[in-house]
Amino acid sequence: MPYPDKLLAADEEVVRHLHPHWLTVFWPVVAALLVVGGASFGAALVPGGPEQGVVRLVIAAVALVLLAVFVLAPLLRWRTTHYVITTHRLLFRAGILVRHGRDLGLSRITDVSYRQTLWERLISSGTLTIESAGDGGPTVLRRIPDSDGVQQLLNHMVEEDADRRAMESAGYLSDGWAHETARF
Structure with a gap:
């Protein structure tokens, strides 16, 4: 999905649009499988009787709450986190209900460094630290896919x-x- 053009200046183009590394959603997917499997198994174990429907509804309700907390929220957080490099600036936007962001003009960036653990090297991920002129402090972007390539x-x-x-x-x-030749 391209980044919204309404946020860009007239002569600005998106060079790269990233989300956090895809492994960020690995554990939420595992949690979804465990919750659905556990709820199905629990519902199958409920003995027959007049309370069977109520107990199964309670199991389903608990499963839905667990799915919302441990699956839906992290997936939405991943999907609504944007790292966008344009021809003029770096944009960072994050948040589901409450959004926050930061725009760094390329002219204000003084240093870009990256750090990768051994695991991050294996999965091609890492942390970018961007120093900029001003008093905002460094901007740290975690779980960036291809962090060394993005740094370059x-x-x-x-x-x-x-x-x-x-x-x-x-x-x-x-x-x-x-400009001088434009006058002639």
């Missing part, structure tokens, strides 16, 4: 943005013509 991409995008700004400040338009 961000460094490349920061350099491209600096070159673009240098060209603009030197008097060049985006089409490559100098």
Whole structure:
């Protein structure tokens, strides 16, 4: 699903749109299987009688609550967390009911580093730490897929943005013509 164009400037393009690593949803899927299996097994064990329907409804209700807490919430959290790299900035958005986010202009990024444990190296995931000019402190993005590739991409995008700004400040338009030649 592409990132909403309404959040982008006219000359801004999405370079990469990421969610946390897919293994983030591994344990919620395991929990779903366990809850459904346990509830089915529990409902099958209920002895016959007048309370059988009520007991099975209670088991189903408990299973639904467990599914909501341990499966639905983490899946929604994963789905509503966005890491977007554009030609001008890095956007971070997260949250289901209450949203929060941060936009970092590429020109304000001073350092991008990544860290991977042995397990994260095996699954191609990691943590990005982005230092920026200002007093906001570092932005730490966890469970980033291909964190070393994203770090290299961000460094490349920061350099491209600096070159673009240098060209603009030197008097060049985006089409490559100098302002001075535009007067003739």
